[in-house]
Amino acid sequence: MNFTVLKELFAAFLRTHHFGRHFRRLALFESIAGATVSRELPPSLSQTLIAASASDVEALLASLNSRHCGLRDEEADAIREAVGANEVEHEKPLPWWAHLWHCYRNPFNLLLTLLALVSYLTDDMKATVVISSMVLLSTVMRFWQEVKSNKAADALKAMVSNTATVLRSRSETASQPDVPGRTELPIQLLVPGDVILLSAGDMIPADCRLLGAKDLFVSQAAMTGESLPVEKFAHQRDAHTFNPLELDNLVFMGTNVVSGSASAVVVATGPRSYFGALALRVGATDRAPTSFQSGVNKVSWLLIRFMFVMTPLVLFINGFTKGDWTEALLFALSVAVGLTPEMLPMIVTSTLAKGAVFLSRKKVIVKRLDAIQNFGAMDVLCTDKTGTLTQDKIVLARHVDAWGGEQDEVLELAYLNSYYQTGLKNLLDVAVLQHAEVHRELDPASNYRKVDEIPFDFTRRRMSVVVAERDDHHLLICKGAVEEVLAVCTQVRHGDAIEAMDAGLLARIRQVTAELNDEGLRVVAVAAKELPPAKDVYGLADEGELTLIGYVAFLDPPKDSTAPALKALAEHGVTVKVLTGDNERVTAKICSQVGLDSQGVMLGSDVERMTDAELAVEVERANVFARLTPAHKERIVRLLKANGHVVGFMGDGINDAPALRTADIGISVDSGVDIAKEAADIILLEKSLMVLEEGVLEGRRTFANMLKYIKMTASSNFGNVLSVLVASAFIPFLPMLPMHLLVQNLLYDISQIAIPFDNVDDDMLKSPQRWQPADIGRFMVFFGPISSIFDIGTYALMWFVFHANTPEQQTLFQSGWFVVGLLTQTLIVHMIRTPKLPFLQSRASTPLLVMGGIIMAVGIFLPMGPLAHYFKLQALPPLYFVFLPAILLAYMGLTQAMKGFYSRRFGWQ
Template sequence: MNNKPNLTLLKEFFASFLRSRHYARHFRRLALFESLADSSVSRELPPTLAHTLVKAALQDPDALLTSLGTQREGLHAEAIEPLRERFGLNEVEHEQPLPWWMHLWHCYRNPFNLLLSLLALISWLTEDMKAAAVILSMVIISTLLRFWQEAQSNKAADALKAMVSNTATVIREQRQELPIQYLLPGDIIVLSAGDMIPADCRVLSAKDLFISQAAMTGESLPVEKFAQLRDSTSSINPLDLDTLLFMGTNVVSGAATAVVLSTGNSTYFGALALRVSATDREPTSFQAGVNTISWLLIRFMLVMAPLVLLINGFSKGDWMQALLFALSIAVGLTPEMLPMIVTSTLAKGAVFLSRKKVIVKRLDAIQNFGAMDVLCTDKTGTLTQDRIFLARHVDAWGEASDDVLQMAYLNSYYQTGLKNLLDVAVLEHVEVNRELQVATAFAKVDEVPFDFTRRRMSVVVSRQDLDQNLLICKGAVEEILAVCTRVRHGDTDEPLTAALLQGIREVTASFNEEGLRVVAVAARPTARSQDNYGVGDEQQLTLIGYVAFLDPPKESTAPALKALAAHGVAVKVLTGDNERVTAKICREVGLEPQGLLLGSDIEGMGDQQLAAAVETCNVFARLTPAHKERIVRLLKGNGHVVGFMGDGINDAPALRTADIGISVDSAVDIAKQAADIILLEKSLMVLEEGVLEGRRTFANMLKYIKMTASSNFGNVFSVLIASAFIPFLPMLPMHLLVQNLLYDVSQIAIPFDNVDPEQLQAPQRWQPADIGRFMLFFGPISSIFDIGTFLLMWYVFKANSAEHQTLFQSGWFVVGLLTQTLVVHLIRTPRVPFLQSRAAAPLMIMTGVIMAVGIFLPMGPFAHYFKLQALPPLYFVFLMLILLAYMGLTQAMKGFYRRRYGWQ
């Protein structure tokens, strides 16, 4: 790294500091998945691991269990501790914390510290020991501050992350939920739709098991897995073997049991993670904004520092001193505290949100929270209560029917996939269990799990007193009707005619208009000898009737939507549910539908047509996961910062595509893994808190950048003018460095500052052009008073020769530091500082202390160490006038700037 030019170092630093240990430690896995899906990333495995996986795939299951020291009932209790000592936690290396000395090195090795270290070395070689000591102090303080802040932030992040747990269902003599990091080779795990695969595993039993391996292979379609290889000679590539499951992939549909083969770094993912050490997600809007701002400052530095070098070199003749001075200018123009300010500001925001039951998984998502102007959300459990009630069970004509409830109960009772809120509502009718004597009278034969293409699922049961099996299918009305040929009417079954079909749709539509969610139930008898069923068996069914569910809106939804709208966030509802139910619920919560698109409409629209439609429509119904992802992607393409809130398997693609993915702690594993924010309480009111905190966080970060850019630019501009006309350096390199250090220390309290209410009203984004204009507009204001100080020192105090340069430099040092520190209060708010808008106490105290230190240095006993000298009493009279005039002019220019350009 040291062999690269400083420009490259600066570019790398600004592009990468947000991907430091603080961020990457917890979220490297997701970033690595996305890199592995890129075909340019090599997926070759170490031969030993590949051989082990292939051998396990080919081996007889019972022999494999014996070799692993386990059995189908799981690991024995006495075997667990020895295995844990041998294999450790189920974590890959990228997720483990760095040792403290490595973290300290990472905090030091940014280009600014390297530049300062070089400057200290040059000062030491030229025997300027005092300057070397000051510069080294600057490096040490900067490094230790960042080290301490990141250590505290990591500690807080660990505590927050522990509040959101991904677990696996493990059989260890009995079923139990276990955090995935405690899994061991030989564990028997039970998988269902929505589960993340927590380790590399071999399938022991499977029923319609489809796995999404896109994270590993880049293939968009799920692949089916089996308990036995279908073709043992087809491939020696572990990814192509259909009995193996890999850490980080997820179950799309079906159910299975599997044995854990390897954990942590010994997994396929772990082996690749060790080799792919520099993989990152596509930069977020936050990272892209910081990079753009940073390059703006770099361009100014690349222009200003050489100018200062040339002017002072030619005018003063001392090229070494001119070089040191130019390097000091370069340091002064770079915001070396930016990583620490960003880290502490985001960490403070995360801790604040945790008190509101919002857990931040990726810290830069906080800023995206504030920038969000479109929130896409599912309906169930978000706009509505997270509890669904079974309101009616009726036949095809809308008459009450106990048969329908019994069939629905058997279906929900015996299905082993992901039980949703509808199943929970059905199973609350325990009286059906007693009437049917489910546990003794029925036995499960097979099931056909739910998927989002069919939108239905089936179970097959047998009854002791019958010589036939019964296939019971439950699902969305249209999808059930598509496989029905007959309708149950009382004790008879009638053919499903076109006229009858029209009547059925009118009945279900009337329920939908009442806000009821309708699920159809159908059945047919099958041969007792048949024990294996698939999707092909879902045909020629008899429609039994419907179960209708009431999903009442939350009382908090309407005020939450109103608050979000007041803060500039448009809410769009994306749901797989029926359009009539969705529209009714939206109206009840005050979200008037403005155009409604169905999934079938979206299928026929091109990207350009749909991109226009998503701007005007706010309700989208009957959507598939691909539809949701496409809508979010096109909204982003239209220039919006998009949040997506969801908790199901069908929400995972959209969660990952959104600028900020929001899920809940009760969500399925894949949704929690894809999300940036986890809500411990599923409420839109909590989201409003997150939006405001995101804007507060962004506003405080923007303060630092604006203050640093404008004040440092003003100082450098003053240096250029002074260098051209004054026969000595207007300030020594050490003075610039001390001034810069003191100013940066005063900024440590910015994350705790107050933010004016009007700055929280609208979404906020990075606007590089605005930063550049702000810097050019306000920077030269300080130069006016710097020039006035030069004239004051030259003509009033006669500091107009090399013999009196120390007095001159002392006078400008104090004015420069005090104006630079006061500008914090002037620029932090568009209001009148101290009167209409007062900074938080920590910032007031820090700036006061720094101003006092700035006056003490030339006036106190250490002045000669810093090559300063005491100033005459008359100087402080002029100092007060200069500061008052500076504040007055800056406030006046703020008003002009705000009227013309606005104030972010």
């Protein structure tokens, strides 16, 4: 097999195997957005979508056997039975045989299979059996671990499900007409004909035709790559448009609502959707490699390059010195097998799966297994303020006029606004609507009629509703962020009088809001104006010349766990930065309450006017960023990553989704909006920052255990090859038969199966840990030759003391080195797992100790027991076992001394 083919196979392996199946929808979204596949749809799907767009609403509903009030439950069940669940084929698990094949087809197993084939063709059946056992062990262990982790992931996935608001038709009796009833259903249960309601933050769960829309903006970046949202309408404006993605009244699975609201009927689900059709074309393409995957890639290629250099040397030295090129080839191939970390996929999978299960007990759901390692590598955590640092239990603390005096009219207008809006309802609205006494006094259902609304978006940062109290006028009520509402106010209410807004009044108003902010209160402005009842549809242009009525102020106290959690993260080397859309005064107050010292505050306006180069410097200095838009958050995270940080982002709102996608590790909560949960890698079932510390520590434990395997394999293999080179050059026979190398390697691999369950020293958890392939290479060069020193000492012992210095005595020589080689390889597991003194200052886990003891016993038993002849070994003389402890103790002593020197010089990761 030539090097190019192997490299391509290995690259494909790393792309398509993330060491455990995980949530794939977001990865597939990104693949579709960046894929170079054709965007043309099957003609039948295009025709279906275009026909749905052009069809009259009544005719479309009739063709879907539906109605405006939605399907009945039994009708939906029957349709689902016929068309299947609303799932994309790509998301389904592989059948067992395909999964088994994927576990097998990596370069390491291919090399072993090649060697087994050569052994079989040369009638070396013993070697064939041993090598086949290695392949079987590696494949089955990985398959078993991935099946376990997949089942665990599926169980965790069931705990976090995105839902859709669906209208289902119901009637009290058969004689009464059907009436719509709202219900939240998992998106997998949707069927063609379902009528759904959409609002800001929702993932669109299927391909749908809009029935009604109000200021609806949809992000279609997953489908088209367009960064800006597009506005959608209930009717197609251009009759000459035939590209489904450009049709105004169609929305597609996998896109999300940025602002506005709508009702829609489901036209296509699952593989019959646009997204499903593209998924079939993109195939198994996944998102770009993470820092974790890139690290595994680099380390693996380091070992493979080393193998491709050393193996030919072994072949030529043995071929020229021994004259038997067939035997030399088999021996060289055995050395190549010894250099391949064939257990790496299994070790990584089981280590990550163990971490995911551990975190699930802490009510943390891991959507992507390799996100655990990024958790441990994270050195900067960017977090939203509301609901993250704070309790997310907002209470309405004050309702005042523009001068700070208590004013009931402000609360009444805010109540009407929150009561009638249908867009993105947040906790502020919930806090307002909890005032039942206002509801009783106003009786909005009887005394008011909703005319229209202008939904919230993150550019305007305000929203309005228009209500009619009497038929002679309409009342537009606007509430939102103070500066954004003031921007459309020309007057201010002062008692019963209306005063024109001027610079003096504006300064006084801002002073009042600043005082409220300094108390830690979040201030929302309320403004209004009366309009003649001349129209029933209102838009952004109507939000002008308003009268400021006053403010509603909310208290969102910090969580009790926030201060100790921030302190713990700081102690573990994680810098916390607050990125919020709220104003800087409230943010500063909350930060002071939780013990986060402000090292510099930046506003969204500052971010806006800076170049990337300027902002890259400032993001290192500042740790509080306020008045940010979603684009600002994403830009800050991107520049922190460009500066070399591993960045986590924690948020739960639609405005957090871009930053969640950009971060190395996105963290959201189960109560977050759909798009935030879909973009995140980690889902918290409870909003507690303390669990982040648990995640960071578990990530570091996971990384440390994976790194142990890499270090052990690299250094041990390097030392073995050096020993083989020396022996091949000076000894007139093979220092070890190919089968001996293979058995030794198989036993060594078995001894490492328990590494994922090993203990990790507390010192190893104090700072972020990252993949550093250059350090692995240096570590290999430092520690590999130590075993070679004692291997050469063993050669001298067998040659001069036991006189195993002729081809006739080679079995004795090979048996002596086999035992020393296996025992030192097994001991290196305990020596390198910690910078401390093993067994005394740092003790391995019981499974690893037991497994190591068993393998060492087997290693001694093979030449001393009845199977010795089968493995072409022989019993060692009693004197050998006098020297053996001395060799092992000297080996451990020198390794410990070298560990101290290495740690002082380079550190120990």
